[in-house]
Amino acid sequence: MNGKTLGAQIKKYRLANNLTLDGLAQAAGCSKSYLSQIENGLSSPSLAVLGTLASELNTSVASLLKETESDAKTSYHLPLEKRQTLQYPTGLISSQPLTMEVSKKKMQPLLTTVEPGGSSSIDSQLQHAPNSEEFVLVLKGKMEFVVDGEKIVLKEGDTLYFDGDLPHKWKNLTDETAQLLFVFSPPVW
Secondary structure, eight states, rough: HHHHHHHHHHHHHHOOOOOOOOHHHHHSOOOOOHHHHHHHHSSOOBBHHHHHHHHHHTTHHHHHHHOHHHTHHHOOOOGGOOOOOEEEETTEEEEOOOOOGGGGSEEEEEEEEEEEOOOOOSSSOOOOOOEEEEEEEEESSSEEEEEETTEEEEEETTTEEEETSSOEEEESSSSSOOEEEEEEEEEOO
């Protein structure tokens, strides 16, 4: 999905909810001009902003990332130039969904880049829905994971597979950029 498609989806949901640009921007805690840039495909929202927008629009991130009718015909192929990059609030992490129409999938692969010091969360741990699973492959760099209290250091080529409902967090403790492939089942967004 490109930025214009995502922006069009956000605008579609905003109008369906009878919200003004200003009203949604205020509710989401961002400026009217930033929201306008997102809707016009001139700016990409951070993952946190996208989550807040989805909540204010009474929908899910997956629905906002849903492809248009013409894209759905080729939902099994996602060219590199059509990938959407989502920034995390700190600016140290970005993720690219690697499938289209994630809401219709049984798994969700993400290519995630973690700059030095980037982490899943500073104070809290992640926990996904019961019966969910998470797979991680470190493509580049070195990462520290803590899963259910156990500290595990992963280096390039290492993998990790665990129940997604276990409390977990991760952090790049090195001075080099890390790149990971995450696969969630079912999709978490």
